[in-house]
Amino acid sequence: NAGVTQTPKFRILKIGQSMTLQCTQDMNHNYMYWYRQDPGMGLKLIYYSVGAGITDKGEVPNGYNVSRSTTEDFPLRLELAAPSQTSVYFCAYGSLYNEQFFGPGTRLTVL
């Protein structure tokens, strides 16, 4: 979806390293979300935001942090990477009826 940009596309981390997954949307929507998708599974909500300065935990927030200083950007921070955080991470924005529009994803491997 051209409205959501995620960087990087791929990353390999060593256990204990930290990194920030970037997410930017250009559609001026207030609602934004971070999900993780493990192989063969559906999506699990990590954190979400209903507007600049407002964030809340989802289903699986442990090991992650977020911030929302602007409407456009919603970065996801991993402080101490663990092998259990190996996954594909998707950022999305939400619109009417909470229809969500996803970015292309970041594939993260923790070794």
Added chain:
Amino acid sequence: TQLLEQSPQFLSIQEGENLTVYCNSSSVFSSLQWYRQEPGEGPVLLVTVVTGGEVKKLKRLTFQFGDARKDSSLHITAAQPGDTGLYLCAGSGVQGAQKLVFGQGTRLTINP
């Protein structure tokens, strides 16, 4: 906790056959969506259903929302190889409507 159960989890059929994928819950949802995901890409929204009993058609795909707004189905007529992908249903709860609950997905393979 609201849960959505999709069935079947895997389905492999021949081109031209019909199929139905189910999405069930014991909870009521204010709206329900279906997404399709191709390998290496993010999910793409196919449809949103809002009213109990609602039926929406998208070419060969027919989506139905249950009367009680607890379940939904996706029916594909005359499946084609281009329909191959992971199909995800997602519900927006009556409370906490700004979040979606996703089913685990149905991986569909259409063989030529």
